[in-house]
Amino acid sequence: MRAGRLSRVVSFSRKDVVRGSYGESTDTYVPVLETRGEIREVGGNRTLSNEEIFYSKSKELTIRYNNIVAESMRVDIDGQIYLITYIEVLGRNRGMRLSLEKINV
Secondary structure, eight states: OOOOOHHHHHEEEEEEEHHHTSSSSEEEEEEEEEEEEEEEEEEEEEEEEETEEEEEEEEEEEEEETTTTOOOEEEEHHHHHHEEEEEEEETTTTTEEEOOOOOOO
């Protein structure tokens, strides 16, 4: 892994369940980590479902190893939210390669 390629700032958020005043639960995402990474476009797809066109994007993110990162987190890249679909540890805990898929919100 070359440090000069880790040029993009990305933010990781974890899911947190909050109880309201009436006892209802609400899912919120709390930022827990901001780091630099290398982003690579992997591909995209266009699907027609229920007469609605759905576009999906896939990216690959390479970051330095951090034990906080989990598959249940969300990744924010330039204001766009992505889900982590796979985590691969590189070398002897030197780096991580994450497969990401865009969320349509």
